[in-house]
Amino acid sequence: MVDFQLVSILLPAFVAGLLVLSTHVVLGQQVLKRGIIFIDLAIAQVAALGAIVSHINHDIEALPFSHVWMPAIFALAGAGTIAWLARHFEQELEAFIGSFYVLSAVAAMLLLANDPHGAELLKQLMNGQILWVSWEQLTLPAIAYGGILLLIALKPQVLEGVGFYFLFALVITLSVELVGVYLVFSTLILPALALNQYAGKGKLAIAYVVGVVGYMLGLLLSASLDLPSGAAIVACLAVSAAVCRGLFAVKARRTLG
Numbered sequence: 001m002v003d004f005q006l007v008s009i010l011l012p013a014f015v016a017g018l019l020v021l022s023t024h025v026v027l028g029q030q031v032l033k034r035g036i037i038f039i040d041l042a043i044a045q046v047a048a049l050g051a052i053v054s055h056i057n058h059d060i061e062a063l064p065f066s067h068v069w070m071p072a073i074f075a076l077a078g079a080g081t082i083a084w085l086a087r088h089f090e091q092e093l094e095a096f097i098g099s100f101y102v103l104s105a106v107a108a109m110l111l112l113a114n115d116p117h118g119a120e121l122l123k124q125l126m127n128g129q130i131l132w133v134s135w136e137q138l139t140l141p142a143i144a145y146g147g148i149l150l151l152i153a154l155k156p157q158v159l160e161g162v163g164f165y166f167l168f169a170l171v172i173t174l175s176v177e178l179v180g181v182y183l184v185f186s187t188l189i190l191p192a193l194a195l196n197q198y199a200g201k202g203k204l205a206i207a208y209v210v211g212v213v214g215y216m217l218g219l220l221l222s223a224s225l226d227l228p229s230g231a232a233i234v235a236c237l238a239v240s241a242a243v244c245r246g247l248f249a250v251k252a253r254r255t256l257g
Contacts, residue, residue, distance in 0.1 A: 001238060006052060006223055009131060009132075009223070010099075010131075010219050010220075010223060012133050012134060012135050012138065012214060013130045013131050013132075013133055013218055013229070014215070014216065015138060015181065015218055016130055016133045016137075016141075016178050017130065017187075017211075017215035017219070017233070018215070019141050019142055019178070019180070019244045020115040020175050020178060020184070020187050021140060021143055021187060021191070021208060021211040021212065021215065022145050022149060023145050023148055023149060023171045023175075024151060024171070024175065024184070024187040024191075024211075025187075025191050025204065025207045025208050025211055026159075026204070026242040027159075027167075027168055027171060027186070027188060028040075028188035028189055028191060028192035028207075029192045029195075029203075029204070029207070030031070030159050030164065031189070031192065032093070032189070032192050032193065032196055033038070036082075036086075036093060036094060036097060036214045037094070037189065038097045038098045038101055039082060039165075039168070040095060040098050040172060040184060040185050040188045040189070041076050041101050041181070041185050042078065042082065042097050042098075042101040042104065043078050043079060043082070043168060043169050043172045044172050044175075044176050044181040044184045044185065045101050045104040045105050045108070045133075045181060046074050046075055046077070046078035046100075046104045047071040047072070047074055047075040047078075047169075047172055047173045047176045048071070048073075048104075048125040048126075048176055048181055049074055049104050049107055049108050049111075050070045050071035050072070050073060050075065050173075051067060051070065051071045051107050051125060051176070051177075052111050052112060052121065052125070052181030053070060053074070053111065054066045054067060054070035054071070054124075055115075055121060056111060056112070056115060056145075064159040067177065068173070068174075069119075071173045071176065071177070072169070072173045075169035075170070075173045076166060076169045076170070076173055077245060078100070078169065079165040079169035080165070080166070081100065081164050082096075082100065082165055085097070085100075085165075086165075087163075096208065102178075104122045107216065108122065108125075110131050111121070112180070118226065124188075125176065125180060126180055126181045126182055127180045127182060127228060128176075128178065128179040128180020128181075128182070128183050128229075128230045129180070129197070129227050129229075130178065130179045130180070130183065130219075131142065131219075131222065131223075131229040133178060137177075137178065138178075139180060140174065141174045141177075143233060144170065144171075144174055144241065145174070148167060148171060149243075150168070151167075153213070154245065155190060172184060175187075176206060179230065180230050182230055182234055183230050183233060183234060185237070186233070186234045186237050187211060187237065190206040190211075190214070190237045190238055190240075190241040191208070191210040191211040191214075191237070191241060192207060193241055193245070194206075194207065194210045194240070194241035194242075194245045195207050195244070195245075195248075196245075197209070197245070197248070197249075198248050205209075206239055209244075210237075210240045210241055211237065211240075213236075213240045214233060214236045214237030214238075214239070214241070215233055215236075215237070217236040217239075217240070218232040218233030218234070218235065218236035218237065219232070219233065221235075221236060222251040227234055
């Protein structure tokens with residue numbers, strides 16, 4: 001018998017996952033190509049820092065949509081900083097990005113040190129609350145992601161230049177709001193990593209399948225065993241990616257043998 005109440009909770013959460021996957025799989029492959037693995041964590045953490053500043057400053061918090069534009073401002077500033085670092089410190093870029101992430105995380109902890117609800121807010125930003133996402137929350141990301149995918153389809157060179165960092169920042173800002181920092185990183189890296197050594201046809205499509213399977217299994221596991229949804233999805237994404245990579249590795253060995 002179908003549990004319609006469970007379906008009503010899982011369906012918008014699954015659609016949120018599909019929306020995040022729609023852009024993150026494409027951008028994740030670019031992140032691996034550039035060798036800047038920690039950029040998503042850094043930008044996501046900076047966006048979360050913007051959300052925290054909005055939360056602790058009640059004047060800003062009272063402004064319309066401050067939970068969106070404030071993290072966006074921080075994320076874009078972070079993207080601009082990383083773009084500048086990429087131009088002047090290319091050989092040390094990954095180290096700078098990692099340091100940028102740590103400093104943003106520490107700043108968030110310091111800002112929330114005396115906030116009685118600080119630990120809960122920090123947990124929410126890191127783990128996300130994908131199970132409780134509403135259909136209304138999906139409207140803006142759906143429009144924005146659709147526009148970004150259209151831009152990439154019409155002008156794929158946008159992924160090659162400095163504009164990539166700013167496009168990346170906008171995507172990450174919306175994604176952190178929906179699914180949290182940990183899922184943002186996992187959705188970008190794990191499907192891309194699953195196919196990183198694969199040179200055959202349909203690479204992008206297979207990466208999407210890896211992501212969809214991970215989100216589907218994670219949500220079902222979370223709902224059936226009452227587990228944290230973000231952690232369950234991350235674990236299932238990792239398993240999905242590992243299985244995919246393992247299958248292609250076996251196939252490659254058989255072909256060579």
